[in-house]
Amino acid sequence: MGFFYFSSKDAQFALRLFLEGKSSYGIMALMSIIVAVDIGGTHLRAAAYNHNQFQPIAYKRVETKASEPNAFSRLIKVIEDIWPQNEKVDAIGVSTPGPVDPHTGIVMVTPNIKEWRDFPLTAKLTEHFGIPAWVDNDANLAGLAEWKFGAGRGHHNVLYLTVSTGVGGGVIIEDRLLQGYHGLAAELGHSTIQVDGPLCGCGKRGHLESFSSGTGIERFVAEQLNAGRESVLHPTKKNSAYMISEAAKQGDALAIEAYSIAGKYLGIGVANFLHAFDPSIVIFGGGVSQSGPLLFDSFEVSLKEQVIHPRYLDGLVITKAELGDDSGLLGARALAELKLQK
């Protein structure tokens, strides 16, 4: 016989999972500990989670060191550092940026660890730790994390968009993560919304990302400055999306216009996604989505103009992500939990 003491937040969390039918005595007994890993741009994070607690029971963060060799050994070391001593770990979940095949667990390329090319990450982890492992990309898993633990709780159809250097997507349909046949679904930044439009980071033209990402905002400002437009922004130095947002807050007309255009095209892209997925919530993550009315005033006007039927907006929640830096870890955790339940 024993008693478990939860913090108030954890008790609420366990109760909510139970009430939402995402947890039951049987599942609790099956799933004790999940190890989650987030291979981020600056930091490699690992944590161990007890299924009934929101907070990790162990957590470690080290620098990613993208160009150093022996990345897999360094990864193993971080995982071992947070591995629970006296409890069984059931599965490992991993979040990584860049193209990955979640069905085979092969990381094709990741900017954060240069030596990995078609690297069989989950097979290697399973070989080492003797338990199942799953991987998916960071945007998909941030969406999954927001659905399970964040702003999307209680929703069954979720559209998550990260608006940052690029634009990425994660989609939940009827409580399942949209992955696709090759595991490449929800690459929503790479939707053509203007044939022969501006160049995108991927090499194609006119994608949503080429208009509404930080890079797109910077490109527009650079073009206008080159054409001789007046602004408080420096005409030859690189102006970051953040610097542009600061200039906009000081009333700079060019900076304001740059964000307004990004918001307008974001509304066009999101209308397309409403027509495609018809979610009940749209969640925005990423640095550029922190710009408030600068971006979202024109976004709202444009979204309302573009939807083909007002019913798409009935009860639709549009909100910000809640989980911040932990979304990768929590998404990796949610992925492992979801796969174990299958």
Added chain:
Amino acid sequence: MGFFYFSSKDAQFALRLFLEGKSSYGIMALMSIIVAVDIGGTHLRAAAYNHNQFQPIAYKRVETKASEPNAFSRLIKVIEDIWPQNEKVDAIGVSTPGPVDPHTGIVMVTPNIKEWRDFPLTAKLTEHFGIPAWVDNDANLAGLAEWKFGAGRGHHNVLYLTVSTGVGGGVIIEDRLLQGYHGLAAELGHSTIQVDGPLCGCGKRGHLESFSSGTGIERFVAEQLNAGRESVLHPTKKNSAYMISEAAKQGDALAIEAYSIAGKYLGIGVANFLHAFDPSIVIFGGGVSQSGPLLFDSFEVSLKEQVIHPRYLDGLVITKAELGDDSGLLGARALAELKLQK
């Protein structure tokens, strides 16, 4: 004790369902007869299906008569005409064009029956027949039918596109029909691919449908003829998409260009959908998709140019729909079977 005699096609069908795990002894026992209804533009069709047979055990087709009153009574009459005398019917499935809420069974508007406005179709059918009824729109159900009985058999992630007067979509994700929160998902013809592009039938601009539908092809030809371009096509009369395809087959440069442009934009749209859904098969239905190389030569070039990673095309099947006029009935049947299995 008794023996059931199947035709060879039906025996193969039952075996396939069983092997694919879509049928089992338990489900067979649960689901004996489904009644399917297709409210089409010219004909109202109804059929009764035994779960183990591909061919209907009863079938009737009458004219739709969109503007006549008492549509529901006429519908009831057609259904009663094919209702099996000595067997239990488990559910009714209905296919209808136009916006419908599959979650509540309310037909908002349908061009084929003008008197129905926010008409609670499934509730009325259940009230009359005492069994559950489900409804969804024709493009979704044609996609579902192709997945279960047609070109998409054995695939788990299917993108169906009908290219006809308009462009419609139906999407299957991991063996489930994508319906969305309001039941309005997969309205894929209404994806903006060219901001401020040509006017679409829905009143917005630059949608895939405004370029690649029969209407889009006709619009392009009319514009070019108005501008004085030479062609065998009549400069003032209306040229239908079919007439334009005939002119193209005779070598008319304008007609050839009209189809080629439609195919190019269709490739751009489908690339967007691969990035969003990542299916293993793309199935084309609808009259305009019967145009062969006229449409699909430029489509293929454009699709290959537009995908952001060649992996989307690995093993991807691109093919024509198999079910023709019966796709509405078979989709309505598949919907009812799917819902009963839940």
